[in-house]
Amino acid sequence: EADIYQTPRYLVIGTGKKITLECSQTMGHDKMYWYQQDPGMELHLIHYSYGVNSTEKGDLSSESTVSRIRTEHFPLTLESARPSHTSQYLCASSDTTGIIDTQYFGPGTRLTVL
Amino acid sequence: AQKITQTQPGMFVQEKEAVTLDCTYDTSDQSYGLFWYKQPSSGEMIFLIYQGSYDEQNATEGRYSLNFQKARKSANLVISASQLGDSAMYFCAMKRRSGAGSYQLTFGKGTKLSVIP
Numbered sequence: 001e002a003d004i005y006q007t008p009r010y011l012v013i014g015t016g017k018k019i020t021l022e023c024s025q026t027m028g029h030d031k032m033y034w035y036q037q038d039p040g041m042e043l044h045l046i047h048y049s050y051g052v053n054s055t056e057k058g059d060l061s062s063e064s065t066v067s068r069i070r071t072e073h074f075p076l077t078l079e080s081a082r083p084s085h086t087s088q089y090l091c092a093s094s095d096t097t098g099i100i101d102t103q104y105f106g107p108g109t110r111l112t113v114l
Numbered sequence: 115a116q117k118i119t120q121t122q123p124g125m126f127v128q129e130k131e132a133v134t135l136d137c138t139y140d141t142s143d144q145s146y147g148l149f150w151y152k153q154p155s156s157g158e159m160i161f162l163i164y165q166g167s168y169d170e171q172n173a174t175e176g177r178y179s180l181n182f183q184k185a186r187k188s189a190n191l192v193i194s195a196s197q198l199g200d201s202a203m204y205f206c207a208m209k210r211r212s213g214a215g216s217y218q219l220t221f222g223k224g225t226k227l228s229v230i231p
Contacts, residue, residue, distance in 0.1 A: 042221040105159035
């Protein structure tokens with residue numbers, strides 16, 4: 001079981017604000033991911049990273065950006081939040097040294113933009 | 115393109131009974147993997163069970179088992195002896211290749227399971 005943390009768990013913010021959602025894992029996993037999930041819907045991959053200084057965009061277009069300066073840390077930033085960004089954001093990590101490459105998830109951040 | 119279909123938006127089951135959650139998939143890959151995750155109302159995604167396409171036996175993990183029928187492209191989750199704490203959303207996901215040695219997950223829309231006392 002991976003230890004993966006996300007802060008804040010809940011965030012209510014006004015339009016136009018800059019926000020950073022934090023994600024950290026203590027398992028030394030090389031791969032990390034960000035998913036966006038609207039209530040009652042499936043998860044959509046928005047960003048992923050295969051290691052330090054490696055970031056890629058996922059299937060769902062997102063105005064957010066990510067960085068991977070340290071193995072354990074994968075923050076997501078929105079420069080100017082809008083109501084359309086209201087959603088749950090889930091961070092995950094996986095260990096590619098295993099055959100299965102199971103993704104383990106953090107508790108999520110529920111973002112509401114007013 | 116890979117696709118996961120979960121046809122049951124919601125399911126009810128009596129406590130202590132068994133329940134099957136359906137998942138069908140579509141892929142042209144010969145090698146793939148299927149995952150089931152549980153998402154309680156608190157929001158986190160909990161890994162339950164995994165089945166590889168070349169695994170000859172159905173995966174089992176405690177009260178969870180996977181009814182894998184490769185020819186029918188189905189990977190149904192069976193939960194035995196349901197408990198109240200099993201009430202949650204359940205997502206089926208397929209591992210797909212995204213590059214040399216790299217994989218990503220495609221998720222289904224999920225099934226909301228409610229366990230009745």
